[in-house]
Amino acid sequence: MAPKLALLGGTPVRNQPFTSWPVFGKTEERRLLRTLRSGQWGRLHGTEVAEFENRFAVMHGCRLGIAVVNGTVALRIALLAAGIREEDEVIVPPYTFFSTASSVIEANAVPVFADIDLDTFNLDPRAVEAAITPRTRAIIPVHFAGQPADLNAIMAIARKRKLTVIEDAAHAHGAMYRNRPAGSLGHMASFSFQSSKNMSSGEGGIITTNNGRLAEACRSIQNCGRSPTGLWYEHHVISGNYRLGEFQGAVLNAQLDRLEGQTQTRDRNGQYLAAELSRLPGIHPQKRPGDCTRHSYHLFMLRVDGRKFGAPRVAVIKALQAEGIPCSGGYGYSLPRQPMFRNKTFGPYLPNASARLNYRKDSYPNSDLICREQCIWFEQSIFLGRRADMDDIARAMEKVYENREALKAWSRRA
């Protein structure tokens, strides 16, 4: 007989924590102290942010990087640099963090949702094609969880329609598509360094590009609308101060030293766990197409089909947590179901377009299904551990499966 679930009074599979996050050490300390003592705490006179911009861009296949205060602002600046205007349409996936679409509204443009593929959890190029109208100007594919979206197909659509592609690479530091780095696949890309991300300075972001004209526009918007040849108190375009500070630059330089090794570890562990878990009925780890030559596993995601597995997702999550495996269901709704979209509470943005928009009526069956009943997330720091940690997760899932009848009965009572 299978050992009893910890949720029902049995012994947990695991009682040790997984790798904690953030990971830091002497390099962060040394760079931070040097910055402190230099007295150059702002980006304008320091060297850390400038060094980081260059190193990060080169590692991600780009000539140019513009560091900013967070990933949300990075997306908005990229949209403004691309020349997006009021009522232009920008195609985004419904299954992503709020900022992918809110940044479009904050650029006074209209987010148009195209559903994701149920297996890869990334934007489906056929849905993108179907969402295009004469007003479409840009696409923001998200490399969700750290697995590159199908950029060959998306760039082909963009070329045909003369659209700008901005990769939302908030999850994809170090990820590769056909051996090319995420961040170098579209016209521009945006990364985040918020606390949970695969490299972090608490808050922060960067735009990467190989296009000098777009980089110059981003740089100007990041720096109060200044121009490289203009006077200091001369402001050419509407913008603000979105410059990253030197302390964050110092931490990011140190974090960048670790990125390659950490990404290899996460990818190795993630692939191993995916192979282990996919043996169980009803468990579908994020499908990895051959084009993904490196997954950065910001998240390890799977779908659980409750009918085939024998217990509903909410109960599976509770049971895994009780076994000592941290996990969650991720987003509760796809973006068009968020109150902000349902109620069109767009503040001062889209004063004219708002009246004709109706986000309540459209259907995004794949995004809705995984939000409502199927998705489970495991966070990136777990994948910095050893293979034995992956075995614990696989053993816990097997134990939950073996106890599915008892778990189903528990969930009916709960």
Ligand SMILES: Cc1ncc(COP(=O)(O)O)c(C=O)c1O
């Ligand atoms: C997919 C995605 N895009 C954009 C962002 C925004 O990044 P930030 O939190 O740095 O503003 C996030 C962050 O959580 C994200 O997950």
